[in-house]
Amino acid sequence: MLFLGRHVGYPVALEGALKLKELAYMHAEGFAAGELKHGPIALIEEGVPVVCIVPSPRGRASLHGKIISNIQEVRARGARTIVIAEEGDESVTPYADVIFRVPAVPTLMQPLVSTVPLQVFACAMATVKGHDVDQPRNLAKSVTVE
Numbered sequence: 001m002l003f004l005g006r007h008v009g010y011p012v013a014l015e016g017a018l019k020l021k022e023l024a025y026m027h028a029e030g031f032a033a034g035e036l037k038h039g040p041i042a043l044i045e046e047g048v049p050v051v052c053i054v055p056s057p058r059g060r061a062s063l064h065g066k067i068i069s070n071i072q073e074v075r076a077r078g079a080r081t082i083v084i085a086e087e088g089d090e091s092v093t094p095y096a097d098v099i100f101r102v103p104a105v106p107t108l109m110q111p112l113v114s115t116v117p118l119q120v121f122a123c124a125m126a127t128v129k130g131h132d133v134d135q136p137r138n139l140a141k142s143v144t145v146e
Helices: 011-026 031-038 059-074 090-095 109-130
Strands: 002-005 029-031 049-053 080-086 098-102
Touching: 002 011, 002 031, 002 059, 011 029, 011 031, 011 049, 011 109, 029 031, 031 059, 031 090, 049 059, 049 109, 059 080, 059 090, 080 090, 098 109
Parallel strands: 002 029, 002 049, 049 080, 080 098
Antiparallel strands: none
């Protein structure tokens, strides 16, 4: 599973991939969407799920258009797209198989609202796979040994 984000969406993509690895034990990678053509696009094939974190069309209009282009590119190769987008952003609807809507917030606040649906998604995936989300394997709650 691939996660793509631009600007403040990039760390959100990394966090989404990390949570899916930690809870559902699935291979997931987060990438800067601007780097899609420099390697990650080679991983796209029919049915591969790609999570795209879409920036606000209000705050970063140029980045918004670029991520829409990224979504179109992965869909053209058969990917299934899961899109995190602001409420009211209908420009992503034709390109999304699934949309998680988040409240419209200032650009630098977007990671706070965009990370939550990815954490819930990872938790749901883990539960479907029969894993205990409260006791992830091989993870320590605190570091006690150097």
